[in-house]
Amino acid sequence: MSYWPWWASGLALAAVMVGNWLLLRQMMAVSGRYTAIVDGLRRRFVERAHDDDADAEMTPEELAEAVRAVTVQEFGEQAIEARQPAVPPPLLAPRSPTAVHTLFFGGLLLGGLVSSLLAGTWAPSMGLHGERFAALVRHSPLVTPLVLLFGGMCIGFGTRMSTGCTSGHALCGVSRFRPASILATCAFFATGVGASFILERLL
Amino acid sequence: MSDEECPHMGSCEMYQLFSFAGTLATWKINYCTGEYARCERYKRASSGRDVPVNLMPNGALLKKKAAGAPE
Amino acid sequence: MKQRAGTLLIGLLFGFSLSRIGFGSWGQVHDMFTFRSWRLILTFAAAIAVLAASWAIIRAVSNPKWTKRKIHPGTLIGGAIFGVGWAVSGACPSIALVQLGEGQLGAVWTIAGLFVGNWLYPVIHERFFKWTPGTCADP
Numbered sequence: 001m002s003y004w005p006w007w008a009s010g011l012a013l014a015a016v017m018v019g020n021w022l023l024l025r026q027m028m029a030v031s032g033r034y035t036a037i038v039d040g041l042r043r044r045f046v047e048r049a050h051d052d053d054a055d056a057e058m059t060p061e062e063l064a065e066a067v068r069a070v071t072v073q074e075f076g077e078q079a080i081e082a083r084q085p086a087v088p089p090p091l092l093a094p095r096s097p098t099a100v101h102t103l104f105f106g107g108l109l110l111g112g113l114v115s116s117l118l119a120g121t122w123a124p125s126m127g128l129h130g131e132r133f134a135a136l137v138r139h140s141p142l143v144t145p146l147v148l149l150f151g152g153m154c155i156g157f158g159t160r161m162s163t164g165c166t167s168g169h170a171l172c173g174v175s176r177f178r179p180a181s182i183l184a185t186c187a188f189f190a191t192g193v194g195a196s197f198i199l200e201r202l203l
Numbered sequence: 204m205s206d207e208e209c210p211h212m213g214s215c216e217m218y219q220l221f222s223f224a225g226t227l228a229t230w231k232i233n234y235c236t237g238e239y240a241r242c243e244r245y246k247r248a249s250s251g252r253d254v255p256v257n258l259m260p261n262g263a264l265l266k267k268k269a270a271g272a273p274e
Numbered sequence: 275m276k277q278r279a280g281t282l283l284i285g286l287l288f289g290f291s292l293s294r295i296g297f298g299s300w301g302q303v304h305d306m307f308t309f310r311s312w313r314l315i316l317t318f319a320a321a322i323a324v325l326a327a328s329w330a331i332i333r334a335v336s337n338p339k340w341t342k343r344k345i346h347p348g349t350l351i352g353g354a355i356f357g358v359g360w361a362v363s364g365a366c367p368s369i370a371l372v373q374l375g376e377g378q379l380g381a382v383w384t385i386a387g388l389f390v391g392n393w394l395y396p397v398i399h400e401r402f403f404k405w406t407p408g409t410c411a412d413p
Contacts, residue, residue: 003302004294004296009291009314009317011324012294013317014320014321014325017328018332028284030366030367034389035392042393100277104282106285107287107288108286110375111286111287111288111289111290112290112292113376115376116376121376122377123377128300128380128381148387149383149390150387151358151359151361151363152385152386152391153387153391154355154359154360155356155359155384156392157392157395158354158356159366161352162350163349164343165368166367167366167368169353172325175322178343180344183350184349184350186353187350187357188353189307191357194357196308
C-alpha cells in the first residue's frame with residue numbers, strides 16, 4: 001500500500017475528530033468505549049445489577065418524580081419545597097449502550113477491511129503483517145499470542161489509568177492545550193520510543 | 204468537619220441536577236460539601252469504577268417508576 | 275438511530291484513514307518510534323495544528339461543554355504503560371480493530387489483552403492506589 005503523505009494524513013485525522021464532534025457532539029474517545037463495555041459487563045455479571053442505562057432516560061416530569069421519591073426517602077417529606085420550579089430540570093443523558101460502542105468498533109474493522117481490500121493488501125495472517133514483527137516473535141506461532149496479549153494488556157490498563165488514548169489525549173487533548181493530555185502524550189511517546197529501541201535489539 | 208467541596212463537582216452530572224432546584228440543595232449540603240467521601244458516586248469514581256449516570260449519592264438509582272430506592 | 279448511523283460512519287472513516295495512513299502496520303509504527311521515518315510524527319503535528327484551529331473556531335462560534343480532566347498520578351503512569359503496549363503491539367485501542375480488518379488476525383490477542391487490562395485496572399486501583407481520577411463522569 002502506498003500510504004498517504006503526512007499532510008493528507010494529518011488532515012484526514014483532524015477531519016474525523018471534528019466530524020465526530022459535529023455529528024455526535026462527542027470528543028473522540030476510543031479507550032472510553034472499551035471501559036464502557038467492560039463496566040457494563042461487570043455491572044451485569046459481577047454485581048448482578050439489573051438496572052439499565054435506559055432507566056436514566058426520562059422525561060422531565062418522570063425525572064422530577066423520580067428525584068422527588070428518592071429525596072423523600074432519604075430526607076423525609078419536609079425536604080420537599082412546596083413550590084415547583086417553572087423550568088424543567090436538566091435531563092440526565094444516559095451513557096451510550098454497548099450496542100453503539102460495538103457499532104463503532106465494527107466501523108473501524110470495516111474501514112480497515114475496505115481500505116486493504118481496495119489497496120489489494122488484505123491478507124490473512126495469524127500474527128501481524130510484515131517482516132519486522134515476524135522477526136520480533138521469532139516467526140513463532142506460540143510467541144505471537146504472548147507478545148500481543150502483553151501489549152494489549154498494557155494498552156488496556158494504561159489507557160484506563162490515564163483515562164485516554166491516542167485520539168483522546170494526543171489528538172483531541174493536546175490540540176485543546178489540556179495539561180493532562182499533554183502530559184499523557186509525552187509519557188506514552190517517551191515509553192513508546194524507549195520500548196521500541198529496546199525491541200530493536202531483539203529484531 | 205471541614206466545609207471542603209467534593210473535587211468531582213465540576214464534572215458530576217448529579218451536581219448539575221442538584222444545582223437546579225431549591226429542594227435538591229439538601230443533597231448538595233449533605234453530600235457535596237464536607238463529608239463528600241460518603242457519596243456513592245465519589246466512592247465508585249475514586250476506586251476507578253464506573254458511575255451510573257442515575258446513581259444518587261446515597262446509592263439509590265433514579266428510575267422511571269419512581270418506586271423508591273431498589274436494594 | 276441517528277447516533278448509531280453516525281457512530282458507524284465515523285468508525286468507518288476513522289478505520290479507513292488509519293489504514294491508509296499506515297498506522298495499521300507494525301513496521302510503520304516502529305519506524306515512527308525509532309525516528310527512522312518522520313512521516314507519522316509529521317502526521318500527528320499536522321492533525322494537531324488543524325485541530326487546534328478547528329476547536330478555536332468551534333469554541334468561538336458555539337459554547338461547547340467540554341469536561342475538564344485533572345492531572346493525577348494515573349495520567350503519567352498510565353500513559354507510560356500505554357506507550358509500552360503501543361510499541362510492542364503496534365496498536366492503540368482503535369488501531370487494533372483496524373489491524374483485524376486488514377487481515378492481521380493476531381490483533382485478536384491484542385484486543386483480548388486490551389479488555390483484560392481494562393478489566394484489571396479498577397481491581398488494582400481499588401486495592402493499591404490512593405488517588406482519585408478527579409471525576410465521576412465517563413472515563
